[in-house]
Amino acid sequence: MSVVSVRSVRKAFGGHVVLHDVNLDVTEGSVTTLIGPSGSGKTTLLRCLNGLALPDAGIVRVNDVTIDYGAKPSREARKALAAQSGMVFQAHHLFPHRTALENVIEGPVYVQKEPVAQARERGMALLAQVGLAEKADSYxxxxxxxxxxxxxxARALALRPTLxxxxxxxxxxxxxTVGDVLTVLRDLAEQGWTMVVVTHEIRFAEQVADHVAFLDGGVIVEEGPxxxxxxxxxxxxTRRFLRRVLDPLADGREEQA
Ligand SMILES: Nc1ncnc2c1ncn2[C@@H]1O[C@H](COP(=O)(O)OP(=O)(O)OP(=O)(O)O)[C@@H](O)[C@H]1O
Ligand SMILES: [Mg+2]
Incomplete structure (x- = not known):
C-alpha cells in the first residue's frame, strides 16, 4: 500500500517551470531520499507533499487525503493534507523562550488539544527517542x-503524522553533530516510519534509503533502489551529479586534465 502518490504534478513560479509532470510513489514504512543539484526542485516537491507549495496541476495523495489540482483546493483539503505529515527543515524553528519539552508539546496541547499531562508524558518519551531525555528542561x-x-x-513526531x-x-x-541526527533518522526508519528525505548525505542514502529519486531540472531523471x-x-x-557530490574537486581536475 502506498502512503504517497504524486501524479503529473507541475509547478511553476512566474514563467519558470520548477516541476514538470512529476510522478512519485512512496510505500508504507519505506525511506525515500530525494537527491539532485541545487534548484532541481527537491524542496518544492517536498512542499507539495504537505501543501506548503500548491501545484499548478496534478494529483497529490497522502494516505486517504487526495487533492486534484485540476480545481482550486479548499482550505479544508489543504489542512487535511498538511495534517498527514510532519516536516523538519534545514534549520530548526524552535521557540527560544520555551524549553525542549515545551517545544515538543506545544502542537499537541495548543493545536490538537491533548491534555497537558498526557502530552508531557509522550513528549518525554519522544525526547528519549531522539536521545535528549536529560535536556527536557533546557532552552x-x-x-x-x-x-x-x-x-x-521530536516536535514533528509529537503531532502523530503518518509521514x-x-x-x-x-x-x-x-x-x-551530523551523525547524531542521521542516527535518529536511521532509528525512525528502523521503527517503520514512512519518510521522505531531501539530503546530500549520499552515504546515508546508501545505508538507509529504500528508494532514491534523482531530480534534475524539475524532472525525476532516475529512481530506484x-x-x-x-x-x-x-x-x-546522475553519474555526473554523484561524482561532484562525492568528490567536490573532481570536476575541476577533469577540466584541468
Ligand atoms: N517561492 C518561490 N518563488 C520563486 N521561485 C522559487 C520559489 N521557490 C523555489 N523557487 C525556484 O524553484 C527552483 C527549485 O527550487 P527548490 O527550492 O525546489 O530547489 P532545491 O532542489 O530544493 O535546491 P537546493 O538544493 O538549493 O535546496 C529554483 O530555481 C528556485 O529558485
Ligand atoms: Mg532545497
Missing amino acids: PSQLSGGQQQRVGI MLFDEPTSALDPE PAQVLGDPTEPR
Missing part, C-alpha cells in the same frame, strides 16, 4: 545545533 540556546534539530524532530518529511536536516549543522541509482546509475546526469 534552545543551551543546546547544540544538532540537539536543537533533534528537538525539532515524515525532512528537507536537508543536517546541512546547517557542524560536521560533528540505492544500489542501482547510487551504485550503478544509468543516466549520465
Whole structure:
C-alpha cells in the first residue's frame, strides 16, 4: 500500500517551470531520499507533499487525503493534507523562550488539544527517542545545533503524522553533530516510519534509503533502489551529479586534465 502518490504534478513560479509532470510513489514504512543539484526542485516537491507549495496541476495523495489540482483546493483539503505529515527543515524553528519539552508539546496541547499531562508524558518519551531525555528542561540556546534539530524532530513526531518529511536536516549543522541526527533518522526508519528525505548525505542514502529519486531540472531523471541509482546509475546526469557530490574537486581536475 502506498502512503504517497504524486501524479503529473507541475509547478511553476512566474514563467519558470520548477516541476514538470512529476510522478512519485512512496510505500508504507519505506525511506525515500530525494537527491539532485541545487534548484532541481527537491524542496518544492517536498512542499507539495504537505501543501506548503500548491501545484499548478496534478494529483497529490497522502494516505486517504487526495487533492486534484485540476480545481482550486479548499482550505479544508489543504489542512487535511498538511495534517498527514510532519516536516523538519534545514534549520530548526524552535521557540527560544520555551524549553525542549515545551517545544515538543506545544502542537499537541495548543493545536490538537491533548491534555497537558498526557502530552508531557509522550513528549518525554519522544525526547528519549531522539536521545535528549536529560535536556527536557533546557532552552534552545543551551543546546547544540544538532540537539536543537533533534528537538525539532521530536516536535514533528509529537503531532502523530503518518509521514515524515525532512528537507536537508543536517546541512546547517557542524560536521560533528551530523551523525547524531542521521542516527535518529536511521532509528525512525528502523521503527517503520514512512519518510521522505531531501539530503546530500549520499552515504546515508546508501545505508538507509529504500528508494532514491534523482531530480534534475524539475524532472525525476532516475529512481530506484540505492544500489542501482547510487551504485550503478544509468543516466549520465546522475553519474555526473554523484561524482561532484562525492568528490567536490573532481570536476575541476577533469577540466584541468
Ligand atoms: N517561492 C518561490 N518563488 C520563486 N521561485 C522559487 C520559489 N521557490 C523555489 N523557487 C525556484 O524553484 C527552483 C527549485 O527550487 P527548490 O527550492 O525546489 O530547489 P532545491 O532542489 O530544493 O535546491 P537546493 O538544493 O538549493 O535546496 C529554483 O530555481 C528556485 O529558485
Ligand atoms: Mg532545497
